[in-house]
Amino acid sequence: MNTMTQKLEKIDPTCVPFLEGKLSRIVIDDAICENLKSQEKPPLFIIGFAGVGLIGTILANELVEQLKMKQIGHVLSEDLPPITVFYDGVLKHPFRLYYQEKFNLVVSLCEVPFNPGSYSDLARTLMNWALSQGIQDVLCVQGMADESIAVRDTPSPVFAAAEEEILEKILAHGVKRPPKGLIMGAEAAILNECLNNQLNGAVFLTPANPHLPSPEGAASILEKMSDVYGFPIKLDGLLKQSSEIKQRLLELQKQTNNVHSQNLPIAGRNIYS
Structure with missing residues (x-):
């Protein structure tokens, strides 16, 4: 049986509230797990990592907020550094899973970078x-x-x-086919696992400065994903963030020029806060 035939086979989903690898494990709420199993169509799975421009993290957070997604579980792994995040003083797992029943959408949100050279077992x-x-x-x-x-x-x-199973569907919505290239990091590990299993993997790409957050990049990708897969999304908030970051950069540049003209030392400033 060839790979394409294997991919097209229907997989009988089984409720798995706990799954453990060699260095990683996934814990899912039992009730949500059963709900996922009962869906007529397979859920769409979107994964956002903390990479260049923080595009994956920004995109995943925006989906969670706009679609009012519910956290269904978390991921633990020795591939992740010992970092904990909190919102309004409340501690949260840095790698979380969310689900939106109406649009049958699973989102994986990882807010911390992987340890260098790790992530294969987690993927x-x-x-x-x-x-x-x-x-x-x-x-x-x-x-x-x-x-x-x-x-x-x-x-x-x-x-x-x-x-191939999903590429033409994506390209039909104005997404461009990139030239030959390499994908590296956690996304590559995920896509390699898709290639080796009965999963259709895809990666959406956009240019971004590695030293700056890119809400405009996240907005562009979200717009295309919304067109392809039919979930609603508003871009105003992300585009406003982009405008605000640009304004801070312009203000910082102006201050820097003023300091240079007076030969004064430059005080550090966080342009994102």
Whole structure:
């Protein structure tokens, strides 16, 4: 049986509230797990990591907030550094899973970077869980490092690389086919697991400065994902963030020029706060 035939086979989903790999494990709320299993169609799985331009993290957070997604579980892994995050003083797992029943959408949100050279076991564990839930399409997001970019005034171009089963569907919505290239990092580990299993993997790409957050890049990718997969999204908030970051950069540049003209030392400033 060839790979394409295997991918097209229907997988009978099994409720898996706990799945453990060698260095990673996934814990899911039992009731939500059963709900995922009962869906007529496989959930769409979108994964956001803390990479170039923080595009994956920004995008995943925006989906969680706008679609009022419910946290259904978390991911633990020795591939992640010992970092904990909190919101309004409340501690949260840095790697969380969310679900939106109406749009049958699972979002994975990781807010901390991986340890260098790690993530293979975590990717395998996460994709084994996806297979157990009958998931078929897995979408990753990645910024293409370009230090010449500050904050754009125009929409960021969106590219996509995907397996044949879903590539034409994505390209039909104005997404560009990228030239030959390499994908590295956690997204590559996820996509390799998709290639080796009954999962259709895709990565949405857009240029971003590795030293600046890119809400405009996240907005451009979200718009295309919304067109392709039919979930609603508003871009005003993300585009406003981009405008505010640009204004802070302009203010900082003006202050820097003034300091240089007076030969005074430059005081450090956080342009994102």
